[in-house]
Amino acid sequence: MKRVLIIGGTGSIGRLVADRLLELGHPPRVLTRDPDRAQRSLPDGVEVVAGDLADPVALRAAAAGVDAVVMTHGAPYGSGDYAAVDYGAVPAVLDALEEHRVPVVLMSSIGxxxxxxxxxxxxxxxRRGERLLRVSGLPYTIVRPGWFDAGSSSHQRVDLHQGDRIEYGPARRDHVAETIVQALLTDSARGRTVEVFSADGPALTDWAGAFHAAEPDRPGDLDGARDRPGPRPQAEPERVRADLRRHAHTPLTHEL
Ligand SMILES: NC(=O)c1ccc[n+]([C@@H]2O[C@H](COP(=O)([O-])OP(=O)(O)OC[C@H]3O[C@@H](n4cnc5c(N)ncnc54)[C@H](OP(=O)(O)O)[C@@H]3O)[C@@H](O)[C@H]2O)c1
Structure with a gap:
């Protein structure tokens, strides 16, 4: 049994991840700013812990003793809190884990x-959050979903891609959640960045094979294996460069 901390476990994807982990015998721990609401809406067996990503003490307590971390958090669209929440969660989790080297699955986005x-x-x-996690030295998987439930309900097949081909389109929320859970439980998913879409065709059953077929990210490279190259670190905000200096445990192929 794995004890998995889910950051964003009350969200539309995170709660499906929590359900699935519970079903598979891994009762998760969910961090939330509103524990009463979370207790009411999440199934029995999910451990709810109160805290904000911006509170390092709460986050360290939430991360204590976990075997893995799933990150499906996100600031509300249009809030402008992306630096603090969407990105900020990654250095915050790295700080909270300290030297505790556990698998981390980060949900990001196509595009x-x-x-x-x-x-x-x-x-x-x-992308900045992805890049920091990639060079953190932790065994990670980055999952980039297509557009949630955009006309994909009849599609049975989970389709994994690389290279951030935005034109691929929709992803069922349950497919996104299943990909995250399988990434967590599958060794061949480590060190890889994949996009997930829903498509016609038979359901994916060989997850180990599907992750193995994905090209691993190059050690020390900030970008995913088949990505267009991103900006040089010197072109990034100072905060991002400082986080890279603090958390990069893999020798970088880029100058900081
Ligand atoms: N819509 C799409 O088609 C699409 C496609 C690809 C990727 N995405 C990405 O998916 C993400 C949204 O996923 P979703 O729909 O599952 O999320 P959601 O339903 O909007 O839930 C957001 C989650 O983030 C948590 N959160 C936000 N700020 C927090 C903070 N300061 N401290 C702790 N937790 C915090 C919330 O926890 P509490 O409120 O319980 O504290 C909640 O669990 C977005 O970032 C979006 O960019 C969306």
């Missing part, structure tokens, strides 16, 4: 490597 578009600011902060 993080594209330039322009309405969601640019959000996606840039998500």
């Amino acid at each position: 993080v490597t594209a330039s322009g578009g309405q969601s640019r600011e959000l996606l840039e902060w998500k």
Whole structure:
């Protein structure tokens, strides 16, 4: 049995991850700012812990003794809290884990490597979070969902891709959650960045094979294996460079 901390476990994807982990015999721990609401809405067996990502003491307590971390958090769209929440969660979790080297599965988004578009600011902060986790030295998987439940309900197949091809489209929420859970439980998912979509065709059953077929990220490279190259660290905000200096445990292929 694994004790998994879910950051964002009350959200539309995180609660499906919590349900599935419970079903598989891994009762999760969910961090939330509103424990009463979470107790009411999450099934029995889920451990609810109160805390905000911005509170290092609460986060350290939440992370104590866990075997793995899932991150499906996100600031409300349009809130502008992306630096604090979408990105900030990653250095906050790395701080909370200290030297505790456990697998981390981070939900990000398709489109993080594209330039322009309405969601640019959000996606840039998500990419920065991905990049920090990639060089943290932790055994990670980054899962980038397509557009949630966008006309995909009849699609049975989980389709994993790489290279951030935004045109691939929709992903069922349950498919996103299943991919996150399987990434957590599958060794061949480590060190990989995948996009998840829902498509026609038979359901994916060989998760180990599917993750193994994905190209691993290059050690020390900030970007995913098949991504377009992202900005040099020197072009990033000082806060991001400071986090890279503090948390990068893998020798970087980029100058800081
Ligand atoms: N919509 C799409 O098609 C799409 C596609 C790809 C990726 N995404 C990404 O998916 C994310 C949204 O996922 P979702 O729908 O599952 O999320 P959601 O339903 O909006 O839930 C957000 C979660 O984040 C947690 N959270 C936010 N701020 C927090 C803080 N300061 N401290 C602790 N927890 C905090 C919330 O916890 P509490 O409120 O309980 O504290 C909640 O569990 C977004 O970041 C979005 O960019 C969306």
